[in-house]
């Protein structure tokens with residue numbers, strides 16, 4: 297199985313990365329994709345991808361780290377043999393601050409940086425890892441307007457908004473993570489069956505969003521299995537099928553073998 301979104305470059309994995317990956321592999325999770333978020337940790341992501349055959353990375357800038365976008369030399373990373381995607385990029389209106397005017401400016405800035413990364417994805421023919429929080433309508437509009445379907449991608453940590461479902465027809469996959477195991481995940485639980493199975497991906501987003509019953513602890517790639525198990529239960533299909541379906545989907549999307 298593949299953990300399609302795991303921040304192994306986070307310092308919380310620095311001391312025991314070997315063990316973390318070993319545990320994951322023992323549990324059947326044997327490939328990992330590190331999304332780009334803050335360019336400051338990108339070198340660490342590459343170092344990990346170069347040290348571990350089963351680790352891949354993406355280059356991109358998270359909406360919370362946009363101030364570093366201009367200084368990031370995409371060309372330097374995008375041609376690396378282990379670079380499988382552009383992102384995570386997108387729109388996140390969850391913690392906008394200040395006056396209405398300031399909020400509007402921040403949104404505009406996020407959109408510019410997102411559009412720039414959609415264009416880079418098309419230029420380098422890499423799929424997108426898209427982060428959307430409280431910004432479904434604007435995100436969808438930009439993805440469609442800028443023909444992101446040319447390369448497709450994953451709506452990581454899919455927020456369960458119905459209006460994003462049609463992006464399945466534009467080459468987009470839906471990354472399901474630990475949230476699906478939460479007691480209050482009704483919306484996601486209800487929408488899960490509406491996602492075409494050939495568009496389902498599993499992720500942890502570790503070290504964040506730790507699934508039940510480990511909430512409060514650091515998230516681990518091993519817990520990809522807990523997410524997949526919950527998805528299999530909800531969709532009433534055998535675990536092995538869920539494993540096969542989501543693994544094949546991830547291999548297709550990221551073009552890895």
Ligand SMILES: [Zn+2]
Nearest residue numbers: 384427452453
């Ligand atoms: Zn994210």
Ligand SMILES: [Zn+2]
Nearest residue numbers: 301331384501
């Ligand atoms: Zn993330």
